[in-house]
Amino acid sequence: MGEFLLVSIQVDMHDKLAITLQDDLTTSIVKHRARGVLIDISSLEIVDSFIGRMLANIAAMSRVLDAETVVVGMRPAVAITLVELGMSLTGVRTALTVERAMDTLRASVATGAESGRGDAARPE
């Protein structure tokens, strides 16, 4: 069974929140034996190098726990900013919509799982 976690970031991230999120997420991955993590940042309008690094960190942590990370729904302005900051998030998968991301994850997990259950871990 492939199991995916969905993280929706809807508020501006700051240091503490990011650490809480990393804690929650790693715990959840282990608890649910998740194989994939979707980070939905479609409501994120402002990014800085900190958030970029946080996304990269989360991806790295998930990979250690054998779960793939897909960043979902990045806005054009956000993408341009990240590129200008020199953070192209290599090694992190991306998708435009949650459905697409699910497809990607399903394909990559490739265990023949029909559907993944989305758990919403939502900071505040």
Place this chain on the structure above:
Amino acid sequence: MPRETGSRVVEILDKHERELLTSWLDRQLKASTLRRDLLQESEMREQSREFLRLVRDAAAKAGVEDVDTPAYEPVRELLRAISTERARKGFTSSETATFVFSLKEPVFARLRQEVGMDVGALAEEMWAANVLLDKLGLFTTEVHQQGRETVIARQAEEMLELSTPVVELWEGVLALPVIGTLDSARTQVVMENLLQRIVETGATIAIIDITGVPTVDTLVAQHLLKTVAAARLMGADCIISGIRPQIAQTIVHLGVELQSVITKATLADAFAVALQRAGLAVVRSRPQA
């Protein structure tokens, strides 16, 4: 009493303004550089009269040595207006400058009459008049050029807006034919357009075709890679196509790393890859004749 050089020029401008204007107009009307098709005679007369009057006033106030003084501001203002207007009407820069230079002949003729046989003084006065008119003439050229440059800048801006179309080749496949040199400003526009269209169409593959890019240097390559990285962050893979043989050589010689990007020689090849990725195939519907 030692006279200041050029004082006779000032005197002549003051005393013989009317005669100068008449003979100057005469010459301008006969000259081949007068563009009757572009300029009304009455307008030219008016401009000449105004110019001569302003030069006279300025010369009386500040002499003929330096045209950068505030006294010459009205003259410069007029020349700027005339020059800009003529540039817009399609005059060449030399045709515009001739407007000022053609004043030399009447002034010199008048000087010869006034100064008479004193060769030394005559040479000095002529030189002073010559320098004054040269400076003013060159000023018109400068303004003329500035006028042209604004036109060029505006056209460049328009081209920037026109030349970055993003077209949908297939459902989920976008193509971005880049024409012209990719500088930072254009990259920004291209990137924004592309990302916007990716959001609108939900495309997963974007083909950047650089057939129309004349040269690729490290900067252009960097801009391309930035665009590719940004598209990737939006969940779309990029294929760079239309790489001409010379450009392939340049890229390798420059040591630009394009390893992380799929590159194809032609747009057709890139499109084939895109279709394959989407699990599609093109088949012949009729047997070949």
